[in-house]
Amino acid sequence: MRTRQRNGDANGFxxxxxxxELYKASGHGTENVAWLAISLGEGxxxxxxxxxGNTGDQVTHNWHTIDFANNFTNAPKFLGNIATFDGPDSSGLRYRNLTNGNVQIMIEEDTSQDNEQNHTTEDINFLALEADGNLTGSVDSLTGLADSQAGTVNADIFVLGDASESFYDNYGQQDYAEISDFDLAQDIIQLHGLADDxxxxxSPTGIDDQGIFLKVAGMEDELVGVVKNTNTLDINSSNFAFV
Structure with missing residues (x-):
């Protein structure tokens, strides 16, 4: 007996x-189910x-690595669940090789009816926590915010990162720099790292806007910026500077 979920958003799931699988069509009586909801992010x-975090729609029956980027001193506690219902066969999440740097996960199908265990891609939600004992909860302790940055008539540099780190990369698609009045002829967006990153x-804000995404190994990529009212930017153009 497991729980499966789908259609998660800010309002519920x-x-x-x-x-x-052998008894899937037989139904089940009512049960009490405990659940935990937390905003995407790091803190x-x-x-x-x-x-x-969540992996995006890419985890199957093959082992998949989630990279913690060595943010933990010790191996964290790890909770995870299949967050979509793309494959209807009875399935659960398995993990192995949990360290402070990463963990491997895969979807394991039930074999009570047959031995076939291939599973399509699913999105996995997870919580990695370097802690023991009791934790104190609070309502909406994580709140991602859009930081509005408006251009001027002069040449502007919009700073979304510096030589040390990328900004707006802790809360998935909830926090980002929202850039308006961007002038393709003279303005620059500064990012940490390389263009290949x-x-x-x-953009989740509309079809007329363009999103800037930071690639994150093993997880859903981070939205770090939205450029309003343009969709012709090129990451390799002179409109971007990398430090």
């Missing part, structure tokens, strides 16, 4: 009890470092 909980894609 769908979930159901899932029997082993400290009662002084204990944590990462709450980023890509430009569709």
């Amino acid at each position: 769908d979930f159901a009890l899932e029997e082993e 400290n909980w009662d002084g204990n470092h944590f990462i709450a 980023y890509y430009l894609g569709s």
Whole structure:
């Protein structure tokens, strides 16, 4: 007996009890189910470092590595669950080789009805927490914010990172720099790292805007910036400077 979930967003999620595959069609009685909801991000909980993330739709029956980028001193506690319902066969999440740097996860299908265990891609939600004992909860302790930056008539540099780190990279698509009045002829967006660390894609704020995404190994990529009212930027153009 497991739980499966789908359609998670800021307002809630769908979930159901899932029997082993052989008895999946037989139904199940009512149960009480405990659940935990936390915003995507990285921070400290009662002084204990944590990462709450999701992998994006890419985990299958093959082992997949989530990279913690050595943010933990010791191997954290690890919680995870299949967050989508792309593959209907009864399935659960397995993990191995948990260290302070990474963990491997895979989807394991039930074999009570047959031996076939190939599974399509799913999104995995997870919480890695370097802590022991009790934790104190609070409502909405993580709040991602859009930081508005507006251009002027002069040549502007919009700083989304420096030589030490990338900014706006802790809360998934909840925190980012929102850049308005960007002048393609003279303005520059400064980012940490290399051009290959980023890509430009569709913005969650609208079809007329362009998103700047930081690639994150093993997890959903981070939205670090939204350029309003343009969709013709090129990450390799002179509009971007990397430090």
